[in-house]
Amino acid sequence: MNTKSYKSLTKGTTYVVLIALSFVCLIPFFWMISTSLKTKATTFQIPPQWIPDDPKWSNYVDAFSFAPFGTYITNTMTIAVFVIVGQVVSCTLVAYGFSRFRFRGREVLFMVMLATMLIPEQVTMIPTFLLYSELNWIDTYLPLIVPAYFASPFFVFLMRQYLLTIPKDLDEAAKIDGANELQILWKVLVPILRPSMTIIVVFTFTNVYNDFMGPLIYLNSSEKFTIAVGLANFLSSRGAEWNLLMAASTVIVLPLLVIYYYAQRNMIGGIASMGVKG
Amino acid sequence: MANLSKSARREQRLGYAFISPWIVGFLTFAAFPIIASLALSFMHWDIYQPPSWIGLDNFTRLFRDELFYKSMKVTLTYSAMSIPLSLILGLMLSLMLNLKLKGINFFRTLFYLPSVLTGVAVSMIWLWILNAEYGLLNNFLSWIGIEGPQWLKDPKWILPSYVVMSLWGVGGSAILFLGGLQNIPEHLYEAAKIDGAGTFRRFWKITLPLLTPTLFFLLLMGIIDSFQVFTQAYVINGRGAGGPDNAGLFYMLYLYQNAFKQFDMGYASAMAWIGGLLSLVLALVVYTTQNRWVYYEAEQPTQRKKVEK
Numbered sequence: 364m365n366t367k368s369y370k371s372l373t374k375g376t377t378y379v380v381l382i383a384l385s386f387v388c389l390i391p392f393f394w395m396i397s398t399s400l401k402t403k404a405t406t407f408q409i410p411p412q413w414i415p416d417d418p419k420w421s422n423y424v425d426a427f428s429f430a431p432f433g434t435y436i437t438n439t440m441t442i443a444v445f446v447i448v449g450q451v452v453s454c455t456l457v458a459y460g461f462s463r464f465r466f467r468g469r470e471v472l473f474m475v476m477l478a479t480m481l482i483p484e485q486v487t488m489i490p491t492f493l494l495y496s497e498l499n500w501i502d503t504y505l506p507l508i509v510p511a512y513f514a515s516p517f518f519v520f521l522m523r524q525y526l527l528t529i530p531k532d533l534d535e536a537a538k539i540d541g542a543n544e545l546q547i548l549w550k551v552l553v554p555i556l557r558p559s560m561t562i563i564v565v566f567t568f569t570n571v572y573n574d575f576m577g578p579l580i581y582l583n584s585s586e587k588f589t590i591a592v593g594l595a596n597f598l599s600s601r602g603a604e605w606n607l608l609m610a611a612s613t614v615i616v617l618p619l620l621v622i623y624y625y626a627q628r629n630m631i632g633g634i635a636s637m638g639v640k641g
Numbered sequence: 642m643a644n645l646s647k648s649a650r651r652e653q654r655l656g657y658a659f660i661s662p663w664i665v666g667f668l669t670f671a672a673f674p675i676i677a678s679l680a681l682s683f684m685h686w687d688i689y690q691p692p693s694w695i696g697l698d699n700f701t702r703l704f705r706d707e708l709f710y711k712s713m714k715v716t717l718t719y720s721a722m723s724i725p726l727s728l729i730l731g732l733m734l735s736l737m738l739n740l741k742l743k744g745i746n747f748f749r750t751l752f753y754l755p756s757v758l759t760g761v762a763v764s765m766i767w768l769w770i771l772n773a774e775y776g777l778l779n780n781f782l783s784w785i786g787i788e789g790p791q792w793l794k795d796p797k798w799i800l801p802s803y804v805v806m807s808l809w810g811v812g813g814s815a816i817l818f819l820g821g822l823q824n825i826p827e828h829l830y831e832a833a834k835i836d837g838a839g840t841f842r843r844f845w846k847i848t849l850p851l852l853t854p855t856l857f858f859l860l861l862m863g864i865i866d867s868f869q870v871f872t873q874a875y876v877i878n879g880r881g882a883g884g885p886d887n888a889g890l891f892y893m894l895y896l897y898q899n900a901f902k903q904f905d906m907g908y909a910s911a912m913a914w915i916g917g918l919l920s921l922v923l924a925l926v927v928y929t930t931q932n933r934w935v936y937y938e939a940e941q942p943t944q945r946k947k948v949e950k
Binding site for chain 1: 649652653655656657658659660662663664665666667669670671673674675677678681734737740742748749750751752753754755757758759760761762763765766767768769770772774775777780784809812813816817820865868869871872875876879880892893896897900901906909910912913914916917920921924
């Protein structure tokens with residue numbers, strides 16, 4: 364076999380494998396959507412119907428009338444907005460400090476910051492909970508929001524890496540024009556920092572959206588629940604009604620899919636470059 | 642430092658001012674809780690009564706607690722199964738995603754998708770897929786003539802079920818490997834080709850060694866993450882229970898039970914420390930062996946300088 368046909372053979376095989384894997388990757392979604400449109404009887408039919416002949420769109424209405432998912436989504440979005448603002452602002456300021464200013468102990472402090480990423484969450488969990496209960500913050504959103512205003516090390520690291528690639532000449536030029544440091548950051552650097560800010564926004568959003576343990580521990584009243592906790596409760600009360608559960612899941616996964624669709628280019632590129640420099 | 646110029650002192654002040662959010666955060670959300678949790682691990686505290694010092698009692702009790710060992714074993718078994726598999730499969734997938742094929746960006750996007758979708762909704766989908774009688778997986782297995790196991794109801798199969806779920810997100814590590822692959826200079830392969838090295842030799846001698854930093858990073862993250870498994874386990878075992886015969890009692894789940902169901906904060910703090918230390922020790926073991934197997938020399942020195950300033 365000559366090299367050319369050998370090459371097209373491997374190409375062909377790779378396509379076949381990739382397409383097969385795409386199916387594996389997507390089938391859970393199809394299965395979720397398909398189940399969400401079935402009646403109770405067809406849900407348990409074997410072999411399963413992939414496309415229900417009589418899609419039961421009313422499952423979506425039912426799921427929403429059994430549990431206030433609208434409220435849960437609003438709650439989650441409210442938390443997410445505050446957390447995103449806090450994370451972007453604080454991480455930008457801190458990354459700017461670490462990358463553009465010389466001060467005593469800078470390297471040591473930066474190392475300390477990186478080291479805190481290694482501290483397992485469980486070690487700090489209980490005292491943090493007790494701190495919030497001392498502050499009477501239990502059953503409010505404060506425990507879920509306030510920490511975001513103190514810059515998460517991971518994002519600071521990401522943004523600092525990015526800032527270091529931006530030449531300092533830009534800052535100098537603005538300085539000569541009479542800009543102070545905050546103006547330099549806001550007018551010169553922030554527009555350039557947009558890609559890494561997008562990564563922070565998307566990561567923060569998915570983190571808040573998927574966070575389960577935080578809201579589970581800190582929230583008690585059901586009208587304050589986030590989508591994750593609300594959904595878990597829905598599961599335990601409607602355990603066997605898979606069609607309803609999958610309708611709820613479909614709706615809940617949707618915002619993530621939308622965000623992912625818009626941000627994937629930045630995200631995938633950003634993540635791909637992280638591993639090597641991490 | 643008295644000999645600093647006025648502008649240098651100003652710069653120093655500004656630097657501290659800009660990083661002050663993190664410093665405050667570090668003191669509140671890292672330094673204080675660490676000290677407090679260490680202190681708590683030597684105390685008895687049920688939240689209702691004031692805490693009382695009990696010395697090493699929490700620890701001695703832990704080491705006699707069967708469920709503590711069980712949850713440790715569950716967590717470690719899970720890591721031992723899921724980490725190597727996700728590394729190998731992630732690497733294989735990334736090799737395919739690195740080929741210059743039409744539409745490859747579509748596949749990259751698609752495979753990364755599941756790792757974005759975690760949490761309760763996804764756990765629920767898997768709960769349904771793994772349903773022993775009506776679930777998709779056993780349905781599929783029966784087409785090819787295999788009678789599927791009881792998955793989540795069988796103590797022997799519950800951990801493999803979790804592994805299957807985690808492998809669905811293998812695209813996440815594949816993307817990281819892909820980043821590593823794209824950093825390998827093409828001329829290395831060309832030189833090896835001229836020397837007559839075949840595909841496999843090139844993989845063993847160039848690709849794999851140059852991917853060791855990514856491998857190392859993923860291994861560390863895998864160890865740390867597996868001690869944090871919570872959401873899936875909580876949802877799948879049913880409201881924080883341990884699953885059949887506690888075979889799905891992950892470390893974090895048992896910790897949660899002790900802290901937030903029994904309100905045994907001292908005991909849970911002791912558990913947090915043991916678990917935290919163990920994952921830290923495992924991470925350190927991996928970290929200290931890196932000289933032996935992680936290669937950094939391919940990084941171009943000029944580029945590196947630029948990044949580190």
